[in-house]
Amino acid sequence: MSCCSEEYTLKEKIVEKLQDFRGRDRSDSYLIPALQIVQEEYGYLSRQHLDEVARLLSVPYARVTGVASFYQFFNFQPAGEYEIIICTGTACHVRGAGAVFDRFLEELGVEPEEPTEDGKFSVTDARCVGACSKAPVVIIEEKVYSHVAPDDVPDILADFGYSP
Amino acid sequence: MTEQAKTLTSNPGTEKARVIVCAGTPCVSAGALDIYEEFEERLSAVDLPAEVVLEDEKVENEGLSLDLTGCPGFCEQGPLVRIDPVGILYTNVTVEDVETIIDKTLAQGEVIEDLCYEDVSGQRVLRENEISFYSSQKRLVLDNCGYIRPDSLGDYRRAGGLKALQKVLAEMTPEQVCDQILASNLRGRGGAGYPTGQKWKFTLSQQAEEKFIVANCDEGDPGAFMDRSLIEGDPYRVLEGMIIGAYAVGASQGFVYIRIEYPLAIKRLEKAVENLREQGFLGKNILDSGLDLDIDIRRGAGAFVCGEETALLHSIEGKRGMPRPRPPYPSQSGLWDRPTVINNVETLANVPDIINRGADWYSDIGTENSPGTKVFALAGDVVNTGLVEVPMGISLEEVVNEIGGGVPGGKKLKAVQTGGPAGGCIPADELDVKVDFESLAEKGSIMGSGGMIVMDEETCMVDLAKYFIEFSREESCGKCTPCREGNTRLLEILERITRGAGKEEDIDLLRRLSELEQKASLCGLGQAAPNPVVSTLDYFEEEYRRHIEEQECPAGACRYLVTYLIEADPCVGCGACARVCPVDCISGESQEPHEIDQNECIKCGQCYEVCNFEAVLRK
Ligand SMILES: Cc1cc2nc3c(=O)[nH]c(=O)nc-3n(C[C@H](O)[C@H](O)[C@H](O)COP(=O)(O)O)c2cc1C
Numbered sequence: 153m154s155c156c157s158e159e160y161t162l163k164e165k166i167v168e169k170l171q172d173f174r175g176r177d178r179s180d181s182y183l184i185p186a187l188q189i190v191q192e193e194y195g196y197l198s199r200q201h202l203d204e205v206a207r208l209l210s211v212p213y214a215r216v217t218g219v220a221s222f223y224q225f226f227n228f229q230p231a232g233e234y235e236i237i238i239c240t241g242t243a244c245h246v247r248g249a250g251a252v253f254d255r256f257l258e259e260l261g262v263e264p265e266e267p268t269e270d271g272k273f274s275v276t277d278a279r280c281v282g283a284c285s286k287a288p289v290v291i292i293e294e295k296v297y298s299h300v301a302p303d304d305v306p307d308i309l310a311d312f313g314y315s316p
Numbered sequence: 317m318t319e320q321a322k323t324l325t326s327n328p329g330t331e332k333a334r335v336i337v338c339a340g341t342p343c344v345s346a347g348a349l350d351i352y353e354e355f356e357e358r359l360s361a362v363d364l365p366a367e368v369v370l371e372d373e374k375v376e377n378e379g380l381s382l383d384l385t386g387c388p389g390f391c392e393q394g395p396l397v398r399i400d401p402v403g404i405l406y407t408n409v410t411v412e413d414v415e416t417i418i419d420k421t422l423a424q425g426e427v428i429e430d431l432c433y434e435d436v437s438g439q440r441v442l443r444e445n446e447i448s449f450y451s452s453q454k455r456l457v458l459d460n461c462g463y464i465r466p467d468s469l470g471d472y473r474r475a476g477g478l479k480a481l482q483k484v485l486a487e488m489t490p491e492q493v494c495d496q497i498l499a500s501n502l503r504g505r506g507g508a509g510y511p512t513g514q515k516w517k518f519t520l521s522q523q524a525e526e527k528f529i530v531a532n533c534d535e536g537d538p539g540a541f542m543d544r545s546l547i548e549g550d551p552y553r554v555l556e557g558m559i560i561g562a563y564a565v566g567a568s569q570g571f572v573y574i575r576i577e578y579p580l581a582i583k584r585l586e587k588a589v590e591n592l593r594e595q596g597f598l599g600k601n602i603l604d605s606g607l608d609l610d611i612d613i614r615r616g617a618g619a620f621v622c623g624e625e626t627a628l629l630h631s632i633e634g635k636r637g638m639p640r641p642r643p644p645y646p647s648q649s650g651l652w653d654r655p656t657v658i659n660n661v662e663t664l665a666n667v668p669d670i671i672n673r674g675a676d677w678y679s680d681i682g683t684e685n686s687p688g689t690k691v692f693a694l695a696g697d698v699v700n701t702g703l704v705e706v707p708m709g710i711s712l713e714e715v716v717n718e719i720g721g722g723v724p725g726g727k728k729l730k731a732v733q734t735g736g737p738a739g740g741c742i743p744a745d746e747l748d749v750k751v752d753f754e755s756l757a758e759k760g761s762i763m764g765s766g767g768m769i770v771m772d773e774e775t776c777m778v779d780l781a782k783y784f785i786e787f788s789r790e791e792s793c794g795k796c797t798p799c800r801e802g803n804t805r806l807l808e809i810l811e812r813i814t815r816g817a818g819k820e821e822d823i824d825l826l827r828r829l830s831e832l833e834q835k836a837s838l839c840g841l842g843q844a845a846p847n848p849v850v851s852t853l854d855y856f857e858e859e860y861r862r863h864i865e866e867q868e869c870p871a872g873a874c875r876y877l878v879t880y881l882i883e884a885d886p887c888v889g890c891g892a893c894a895r896v897c898p899v900d901c902i903s904g905e906s907q908e909p910h911e912i913d914q915n916e917c918i919k920c921g922q923c924y925e926v927c928n929f930e931a932v933l934r935k
């Protein structure tokens with residue numbers, strides 16, 4: 153197995169990790185772990201990334217894109233610098249997460265997943281982040297806001313330097 | 317509180333004490349780690365016989381130690397700090413409280429009443445086991461959660477862990493293990509309730525050069541967090557059950573499939589597997605028994621359908637998580653076409669106790685057909701949200717009112733939803749129903765994996781059905797038509813009903829479409845997806861009719877159907893509503909009653925929220 157990082161734009165540690173997967177039994181079963189590692193490093197999967205994963209694991213490109221597009225965890229455009237995650241699990245829904253979600257979109261003037269013009273914020277939903285007792289829950293950069301009401305939205309955004 | 321209770325020890329400051337900070341996800345999100353750090357810092361600076369212990373295996377039994385534990389379940393009241401051995405529980409602790417706790421409780425043995433849990437009657441309750449939230453529960457699976465450090469194999473063994481595994485490997489044949497689990501009548505906790513012993517026996521009987529065991533911790537039901545808390549709080553119990561299962565069926569490789577949204581649980585699990593490997597409980601020839609087993613952790617990637625067993629197996633194989641028809645069952649042909657036993661993590665966590673204490677002991681708990689306990693994630697409009705473990709057969713009323721403390725804010729209970737997107741709801745007047753597999757099914761709901769959402773009178777049942785159908789539609793893998801199209805159509809109809817554009821024949825249409833989807837879908841997702849619609853129709857058809865016939869949402873939840881009005885009397889004309897209105901449709905002179913222009917109103921409800929005088933009405 154040859155390793156020359158010039159062949160790949162992925163960081164060397166990732167290339168090495170994927171080559172390690174390639175050397176194991178039933179190596180194609182590591183396709184999802186490989187994509188997870190890349191996404192966690194770069195925040196999204198570009199065409200180039202997918203192509204390199206395909207080559208590194210020796211899995212057809214079509215299967216790589218097929219698998220990546222099936223799972224919601226993967227996304228193909230970079231998120232905003234701050235990704236605003238609104239839990240829309242049942243507990244949060246029952247306690248009014250929908251209105252909180254709409255309010256974030258309204259304040260920022262964006263559609264779900266679409267970053268603001270300056271690339272600073274994007275809004276997305278998540279299914280039950282496991283803090284139902286704090287519903288509705290909003291997470292930004294590991295900071296968890298509990299019992300959020302729509303009226304808290306401007307203050308939360310202000311914490312991250314947003315002014316309308 | 318008695319005088320005696322106010323002082324904990326005769327010898328404050330010298331008796332060994334442990335400060336236990338809950339490090340479950342809800343408590344961490346409420347600042348538990350900052351509290352832990354504050355304790356650490358302050359304890360190192362004071363002159364108490366203090367020892368701060370972070371890492372496993374280095375526990376000293378003397379002096380004062382500080383631990384992070386898994387979730388004890390009382391999430392609503394977090395962050396939680398318990399002082400052992402006296403068992404004082406402090407709730408809603410803040411960083412600022414740390415200094416007081418050290419000065420008063422640790423140094424002088426004084427209880428800080430303000431930090432103790434205040435029950436419904438306003439009484440302060442000192443100790444964890446005196447709080448009704450805990451005293452009505454029966455904790456078997458969660459026994460260790462909150463009491464041991466989840467990373468510590470030593471703690472787990474001191475609590476009796478790994479005894480069952482040792483017994484199995486030294487004294488029992490695989491057949492005997494299967495028979496004992498069969499005799500206990502343990503049923504799968506992942507939703508379907510299939511007898512675990514039968515599944516194991518069947519897998520054992522398969523001839524193959526290689527077999528697998530898989531623990532299902534995909535936990536996709538939105539609003540459920542039992543499996544996460546179990547793994548965060550006591551990962552070794554699940555793994556011990558899994559190793560025993562592997563021995564019983566003859567598997568040489570195990571996989572834990574866990575949601576990627578659970579980083580803390582994944583970290584704990586990885587550490588636990590590593591420790592077990594180091595100590596010879598995983599690997600080649602475990603405890604000289606000839607059993608070879610390793611366990612690999614695979615993270616999900618955000619697809620609900622991957623909780624379904626055949627889809628999950630495809631996902632582990634690195635494919636799209638599409639389900640396939642059964643038979644063949646995974647126990648005949650699973651991962652890479654080899655016999656594979658797949659169990660929910662809570663199912664596996666029951667196994668060590670059944671081995672240690674016997675099948676008879678186990679089948680005495682709960683009901684005849686549903687023995688044992690079940691863990692629920694209690695959430696929604698209920699005072700004490702959190703993790704509860706109850707004996708099967710307990711009434712729903714006891715769970716909601718005694719353990720959960722009822723509905724907050726003086727509102728009325730409307731219904732309880734169990735089983736998530738595959739489940740149904742139990743209306744308030746059926747609350748005496750027993751919580752077991754059969755009784756819940758009789759009422760048109762299911763046990764499910766353990767999500768339990770309490771809903772008050774402000775929850776609209778049509779909206780709830782719509783919420784779950786929207787979920788199922790998004791999560792449908794699209795392979796079979798009844799599920800893909802069925803959910804899309806159901807959603808369309810429900811949407812028009814909640815917008816006030818429902819038609820007379822819609823109720824009938826919903827019923828027929830639901831039945832078709834239930835019968836014709838390929839996997840459990842589609843077969844169960846219409847359940848929330850059917851169950852809300854059965855109990856709340858009148859509410860659907862009000863939406864359709866009168867364009868009215870009795871719960872006041874459907875945005876398009878509510879009207880906001882300003883009542884002249886209480887309105888002081890402060891103008892707060894007019895300032896927040898995004899479409900400038902509220903007008904009025906300062907100090908005079910205001911008015912909403914109904915033609916312009918977009919029903920965002922901001923005026924309703926901002927008014928301090930209850931002058932804005934929602935109808
Ligand atoms: C759509 C769907 C989602 C499921 N999600 C889960 C899940 O998150 N966790 C789980 O343990 N079982 C889930 N199941 C049930 C599994 O298919 C399987 O029955 C279970 O893991 C078997 O374990 P048990 O016998 O121990 O319950 C799901 C089933 C369906 C149809």
Ligand code: FES
Nearest residue numbers: 239241244283284
């Ligand atoms: S539903 Fe939002 S945290 Fe569980």
